Amino acid sequence: MSVYLCVCVSACVSECQCVCVCVCVCCPYTAVNILIDTKVLLTVTVLPPRSKLGSVLQRAFYGSGGCVTLYEQRNFTGRRLAVTSDCPNLAECNFPERCNSVQVESGAWVGYEGENYSGRQFLWDVYEKREYSNYDKWLGTSDHISSVRAVREERSPSKIWLYEKPGFSGRKVELQEDISNLISRFNLNRFASAKVLGGVWVAYQDAHYRGPHYVLEKRDFNNYTEWGATAAYLGSIRRVRFH
Structure with missing residues (x-):
C-alpha cells in the first residue's frame, strides 16, 4: 500500500546525527519508501533543506544512492522535487x-524535454560544479523538463572508439581522456557510430563542451541516431563525473 505523506523533520547535527520525524497528510512532491522487515509499508515525501541539515536528512532517507533536486524557479527557489x-x-x-x-x-x-526519456537531453553531473542556477548552465534553451533518469556508473577504465561512418566503418579514433576540440586534435568532426568500452561519456555537437549533447553509456552505437543525435557531428567529448 502506498500512502503519500508530507514529512516534517528535525535533526541533531552533532556527532550523533539523530533524526526525529513527525508526519502529516499532504500532497506529495516525491516519494521515499519506508521499509519494515524488508517490505515497503508506505511511501513518504521528503523535502530536504539546502543546508548541512539537508545533507544529514538525505543520507538518512536516501542512503548512499544518487539524488538530484529540481527547482521550479531559478536560483534554487520555488517548488522542488528530490529525485x-x-x-x-x-x-x-x-x-x-x-x-x-x-x-x-x-x-x-x-533530464529530457519529452516524457519517457525522449527529446533533447541535458546532463547534470559533478563536472566543475554540482549546482546549476538556471537552465543556461546545463545548455538548455528553455525550462521544459518532462522526464529524468539516473546515469549508471560504469567503473571500468574509460575508453571509447569513435567511427567516421555508420556501422563502425571509416576512420577510427580511440579516446581515453576528455577532448575539448575534436577537429583540432584529429582534423575530424564527423562521427556516425561508436563503441563505448569503458566508463560513461558525454559527446557535444560543438567544441569546448557546448551545444546539444548526448550521454553514451557502455554499449555499441551502430548509428548516431542511437545516441539521440540528428546529425553525425561532434565537436568535443568528455567523461561523465560521478564523484
Missing part, C-alpha cells in the same frame, strides 16, 4: 514541467 530514481513523467510526481535550476547531491542524471 532518487528514474522518473519517466514528472507530472505524475505533482511537479510542473518547468525546471529552472538543479542541484546534484550525488551521482549523474539526464
Whole structure:
C-alpha cells in the first residue's frame, strides 16, 4: 500500500546525527519508501533543506544512492522535487514541467524535454560544479523538463572508439581522456557510430563542451541516431563525473 505523506523533520547535527520525524497528510512532491522487515509499508515525501541539515536528512532517507533536486524557479527557489530514481513523467510526481535550476547531491542524471526519456537531453553531473542556477548552465534553451533518469556508473577504465561512418566503418579514433576540440586534435568532426568500452561519456555537437549533447553509456552505437543525435557531428567529448 502506498500512502503519500508530507514529512516534517528535525535533526541533531552533532556527532550523533539523530533524526526525529513527525508526519502529516499532504500532497506529495516525491516519494521515499519506508521499509519494515524488508517490505515497503508506505511511501513518504521528503523535502530536504539546502543546508548541512539537508545533507544529514538525505543520507538518512536516501542512503548512499544518487539524488538530484529540481527547482521550479531559478536560483534554487520555488517548488522542488528530490529525485532518487528514474522518473519517466514528472507530472505524475505533482511537479510542473518547468525546471529552472538543479542541484546534484550525488551521482549523474539526464533530464529530457519529452516524457519517457525522449527529446533533447541535458546532463547534470559533478563536472566543475554540482549546482546549476538556471537552465543556461546545463545548455538548455528553455525550462521544459518532462522526464529524468539516473546515469549508471560504469567503473571500468574509460575508453571509447569513435567511427567516421555508420556501422563502425571509416576512420577510427580511440579516446581515453576528455577532448575539448575534436577537429583540432584529429582534423575530424564527423562521427556516425561508436563503441563505448569503458566508463560513461558525454559527446557535444560543438567544441569546448557546448551545444546539444548526448550521454553514451557502455554499449555499441551502430548509428548516431542511437545516441539521440540528428546529425553525425561532434565537436568535443568528455567523461561523465560521478564523484
